[in-house]
Structure formats: structure tokens, C-alpha cells
Amino acid sequence: QVHLVQSGPEVQKPGASVKVSCKASGYTFTNDAITWVRQAPGQGLEWLGWISPHNSKTNSAQNLHGRVTMTTDTSTGTAYVEVRSLTTDDTAIYYCARGGVLTGYESWGQGTLVTVSS
Amino acid sequence: QSALTQPPSASGSPGQSVTISCTGTSSDVGFYNYVSWYQQYPGKAPKLMIYEVSKRPSGVPDRFSGSKSGNTASLTVSGLQTEDEADYYCTSYAGSNNLVFGGGTKLTVL
Numbered sequence: 759q760v761h762l763v764q765s766g767p768e769v770q771k772p773g774a775s776v777k778v779s780c781k782a783s784g785y786t787f788t789n790d791a792i793t794w795v796r797q798a799p800g801q802g803l804e805w806l807g808w809i810s811p812h813n814s815k816t817n818s819a820q821n822l823h824g825r826v827t828m829t830t831d832t833s834t835g836t837a838y839v840e841v842r843s844l845t846t847d848d849t850a851i852y853y854c855a856r857g858g859v860l861t862g863y864e865s866w867g868q869g870t871l872v873t874v875s876s
Numbered sequence: 877q878s879a880l881t882q883p884p885s886a887s888g889s890p891g892q893s894v895t896i897s898c899t900g901t902s903s904d905v906g907f908y909n910y911v912s913w914y915q916q917y918p919g920k921a922p923k924l925m926i927y928e929v930s931k932r933p934s935g936v937p938d939r940f941s942g943s944k945s946g947n948t949a950s951l952t953v954s955g956l957q958t959e960d961e962a963d964y965y966c967t968s969y970a971g972s973n974n975l976v977f978g979g980g981t982k983l984t985v986l
Binding site for chain 2: 793795802803804805808817819820853858859860861862863864866867868869
């Protein structure tokens with residue numbers, strides 16, 4: 759059974775960075791991409807980007823202006839997303855999901871609340 | 877990429893059918909057959925209901941169906957049940973390894 763378990767809630771100040779983790783189990787980690795999606799309070803879902811654990815190829819949404827970095831650690835089966843230069847607009851629940859841009863996402867992490875506040 | 881356009885709300889009575897639209901452009905929905913639909917309850921992660929326009933994952937009731945015509949994809953829920961009340965989001969591949977979401981539709985079962 760596929761499980762994606764994310765790290766706990768974070769509170770950060772504007773201008774800081776945050777790194778959220780997503781530990782995968784129940785499948786071969788390098789076989790599928792990991793996608794990151796976020797949802798601001800009361801808002802819709804926003805695609806952040808994806809990474810292939812197999813070759814570390816990534817692509818991020820253009821509107822993030824290079825503030826997002828996605829990485830993986832194949833030794834532990836864990837994916838990470840780091841968001842830099844945080845603003846209050848980055849306050850959201852961050853989700854990881856198994857799959858790339860063509861596949862639907864059947865498996866999701868439980869979500870990580872990131873709060874940006876001074 | 878701009879977000880796909882969904883109606884903010886939709887509603888129907890139990891047993892009725894409701895269709896939610898998802899309008900994109902000839903660069904995303906109109907060009908690729910990689911449209912997915914997700915159901916989301918408050919405080920929960922999204923659940924995949926439809927992928928590749930009209931395919932259903934195992935376990936999704938056949939009351940849920942997807943289709944596409946031109947730049948608009950649609951999700952139809954037949955035989956509405958109270959548990960179908962949720963938010964629904966569409967996504968489409970937009971080329972160059974990019975994905976775009978719709979703004980979401982709140983489905984109310986009256």
C-alpha cells in the first residue's frame with residue numbers, strides 16, 4: 759500500500775525559507791515522479807512542480823519566480839520542497855502526490871500547513 | 877499558464893445529474909487528452925476521480941464520468957448522493973512539463 763507521509767506544520771517569518779518533506783513507502787520510489795501542490799486558506803489548488811527521483815529532473819511553475827527548489831533523497835525515499843523568500847501569500851497547506859504531469863494523482867500526502875507571519 | 881475556468885458553484889438534488897465544466901485553451905485542454913478531476917472534502921487531501929479525460933481509477937463509482945469537447949472538459953455526476961457534496965477541481969497538462977489547475981467548483985446536494 760502506497761503511503762506518503764509529510765513533515766509537521768511550520769511557522770516562518772516573511773523573508774525566511776521553509777523545507778517540507780514527503781516520505782514515500784509501498785512502491786519503488788525511483789519509478790514515479792513526485793508532484794507538489796499547495797492550497798492557500800479558503801482557496802483552490804495550485805500546482806508547484808514535480809521532480810523525478812530517478813534522474814532529479816524537475817520543473818516548477820513559472821509564477822514562483824525561481825523561489826522553489828525540489829529535491830529527493832533516494833536512500834530514504836524522501837522528497838523535499840523548499841520555498842525561499844517567503845511572503846504571507848505563501849501561507850498554505852503543501853501537499854505531495856505521486857506522479858508526474860501526465861498521470862492523475864492517486865496517492866497524496868496528508869498535507870503540511872506552512873504559516874508565514876511576522 | 878492561466879488557471880482553467882470552472883464555475884464557482886453547482887448544485888442538484890439527490891438522484892439528479894449535474895455537470896461541471898472546465899474551460900481551457902487550445903494549448904492545454906483542447907490539445908492534450910490529459911485532463912483529470914479531483915474531489916476534495918474540507919480539511920482532506922484531494923481524491924482522483926477521473927484521469928485522461930474519461931478514465932476512472934479503481935474504486936470510483938461509475939456515477940462519475942468525464943468527457944471533453946474542444947477546449948472544455950466536463951465532469952458529470954449522475955444519481956447524486958449526499959456524499960458527493962464536495963469541491964471539485966480539474967487539471968490539464970499544458971505542455972513543456974507543466975500542469976494547470978482549475979479554480980474549483982463547490983458542488984452542493986440540495
